[in-house]
Amino acid sequence: MIPAVVPFSLKEAPALIERLLPVQKLSAEVFKERKAGAGQTLVPLGAYWKGRKPLILNKACILGCLLPATDNPKRDLEIFEKLMAMDDESFVARWPRRAKPREILGTLSIAHVADYFVSDPPGLIPHSAPVDWSKPDLQHVKVNWRDDISELDRRHIEIQMLPRDPYRKRVEMARRPEEIIDTVHAHIWDDVNEHLGTSAHSFPQLVEQLGIMRFGHRPQLADTFSGSGQIPFEASRLGCDVYASDLNPVACMLTWGSFHIVGGSADAQAELECQQRRLVAKVLQEIDNMGIETDGQGWRAKAYLYCLEVLCPQSGWMVPLIPSRVLSYGKRAIAELVPDQINKRYNIVVRSGVTEQQLAAAAKGTIGRDARFSDAYLLHEVNGVSYKTKISTLRGDFEKPDGTIGNRIRAWEKTNFRPISDDLFQERLYAIHWMRPKGTSKSFEYEFRTVTDMDLERERIVESFVGKHLTEWQTKGWVPDMRIEPGGPPRYEGLSLIKARGWTHWHHVFPARHLMLLGLIRKYGSDANSLIMLSRILNYTSKLCIWSTSKPGSSKAGEGGRTGGGSDNPVNVFYNQALNTIYNYGCRGAVPILEMFNLKVVPSPCVGKMVVACHPAADLRISPDICITDPPYGDAVKYEEILEFFIAWLRKNPPPEFSDWIWDSRRSLAISGENEDFRRGMVAAYKRMTECMPDNGLQIIMFTHQSGAIWADMANIVWASGLQVTAAWYVVTETESAHREGSYVKGTVLLVCRKRQGLHKTTRDDLAWEIQEEVQRQVDDLAGLNQEAKGLYRDENVFEDADIQMAGYAAALRVLTRYSVIDGHDMTAEASRPRVKGEITFVDGLIAFAVDTANQCLVPQGISKGHWDKLSGAERFYLKMLDLEVRGAKTLDNYQNFAKAFKVRDFHAFMGDQRANHARLKSAVEFGRGEMSEGSEFHQSALRAVLFAVMELMKDVDGSEVLAHLMLNIPNYYGDMTQRELAVELADYLSKRLDVLRPDEASAARVLRELVKNQRLG
């Protein structure tokens, strides 16, 4: 009989994540998940949600909190990796194709083939492998695994068939563990149970048993900033009881959807599919009955293209505003503006199959800009005369007495849903993209056509339908009647929806066709599932969908590239985190929109109890054992503003499942920004969570790592909330495509915390020693584990320098936040004190001191501690990064992190390449004569002098001249003998590090070292 686990046997045990986390492997797995794009498990529910925390990262955090750290860290790591499917045996299952027995026998050396395999006909193959299958008598021999060979044994053998690639490369090739969730862990349970004293054969069993051992019951996990539900969903499918809450009802809805749709059973999903099919049929029936999307010739509208039209004040002509007249690069289709002299307007004629020149000419429309972010202007030509008018002039921009800019655009009335006749901006349909089934096959043919009178007649039908039903539908909540709040939502360029177009209510943002279609969907589908589908669809509707046509080599929205869809399609609204008004837009027809009801999700059953609630995090009312949260930190997405786009459609008459939630974004309660309000909001939330959790509860706070003040901020919040930091890890969470966007590489810091216990007091003097010891121990622990685990990692490190640095900081914070009173200061009160801009608080001082102490412990090999202590931050940065470069580090985030650590103000000045994945320092030659003068952080530094000397030697400057310059460039070279020793050490360090990287420079550094060593002074 399997012994039952003992309740509370792990009550006081440190959690695994407080000791170790294989962050390098985890980063590779996160990267893999991110790259799956729309294939990520929960993304189909709402691709519009930005900033999802990867499921694999969440799994690592949840397991890391439940698993104990034992006195055998190496085995802890091995077991953790098995649970994460990071071990070799799991890779056999994760590999796209498993090796066949014949392949195995043809490749591996196996002493007794019969120990593992049976052959048919028997007795023909040799006793031992490898087998030469080219022999004619072996051609038809079939080989199979013996029935009694376990899955684990098979995997042991198949491991040898996997390529011996570095982990990151392996992960690239392999499937994600969750794609084969039912089989990937088949081999692990005996080892897991033996190590942990459990008797589990699945995650829910393991989680329950570990929960009993730590907390006395199945663990309850809370995420009070649940967003799209990524953390609670993972917790629930692993087997935790879950409490998920968020201030925003759209977040609650997505979290609910993750539990009940993706986390529902296959049967529930099949039922949902039928229900949605019925809904689609009803809506389409109404549209088709009115004949508003078909031409009567078998064609159906795929998309309508609309533009604004405006009266040019100079020429008196009505001019369509179209930045590019290209409709399709594939079909070489363009919209041609044909002057109508009599009516002083343009007819818009669609031409397909035009020449390359015509296509190129059409890329220039009637909107121009002198530079990307400069003012747009209207541009057109009548009878050889060009007219150019700024859009701001058209709008009538003027400065108000309070200094803000107003304009003369009419604010739309609630009853409006299109411009009225004397509005400045009119709207015009200018082309239609039609589709028709190709014969009996499932594929379609497509064509772009000029708008006809019949098309305009169909427009009138839609408009009169919407006009007739708008008020009634608004009352019923089928279409929005909610106001757009002044000031938001955010946009990247240009003006807000209100200022740019006069739109005051959310329904103004949608074309009449979409108001009708979405209203009908809302009419026939008011249940919880349908509202989730409706929100998914909303992302592809409105007047904010840029028309996109593919052009090789371009992928940015608005540049004719493919963004948010295939070629010749309107892109999605949330291609970024803002709502931008545009001059022309694509409006998808009913069929392409309704097709989106066909939700493809892989069922992934959630097992624990699940509760979703809508309230501010500070109002938590339950007692979770573990809180894992990803709060809105710093420059994060302004969820409370952009999600009003959805709330407007969902808020009235919500289904019972959503009816307890407040259907309002409650901006004033949202935590955002980085200022005092942010800190206050965060402290209120984390204080409450801390109060609610048991004494042995755990918290993980995730946040992106960009702001320089991050450590001070987080330490203040943790301290003021009554928490103590116990560990910190840095996981790279962004994908390559995000890297390409700019040079900011984002990772996620995981701050592991516990309740601060007791009332410990200390003094600053004692702290110095304590921090030093703790950091040193932490560094040694991880470095030791690196050594021990060598075999596990095929020569890769478990922890890179940056990880050790992060752990070093955490160790420093661990010591600091353990204390309630330092030098007589009550730390909770100190940390809660409002910040005064520019002031360095007592806490800031302590943090800086702790971080400095941590940095002292991270001296690169080859530099003596005495010298290191004397170097400036910039010098330390250069030397440290060189060390990392030699070991293959190339990502810019490393440089960002270390620059912060060494307090380098502008590390860019030292960079030879700043591309996200090709970052490197400047060589001595690249520095040339730069960075010597007073403004530079390298000014008068020994390292700069040494690099200068190396550069001169590489340019064949005479040795004595080089030395003379060196003596001038290093302050007090004569007076202080240690300066000369430092120069020798730096030259030696450069020569050794650069040997492979830049051999010529290394050799110059060697020459310099000898020159200085042999120099006679005086």
Ligand SMILES: C[S@@+](CC[C@H](N)C(=O)[O-])C[C@H]1O[C@@H](n2cnc3c(N)ncnc32)[C@H](O)[C@@H]1O
């Ligand atoms: C960074 S997101 C969480 C993302 C989530 N982890 C995911 O993977 O999708 C932060 C969330 O905090 C919510 N929020 C902001 N202020 C809040 C408050 N005072 N109380 C509760 N939730 C709040 C926002 O609505 C947002 O959903």
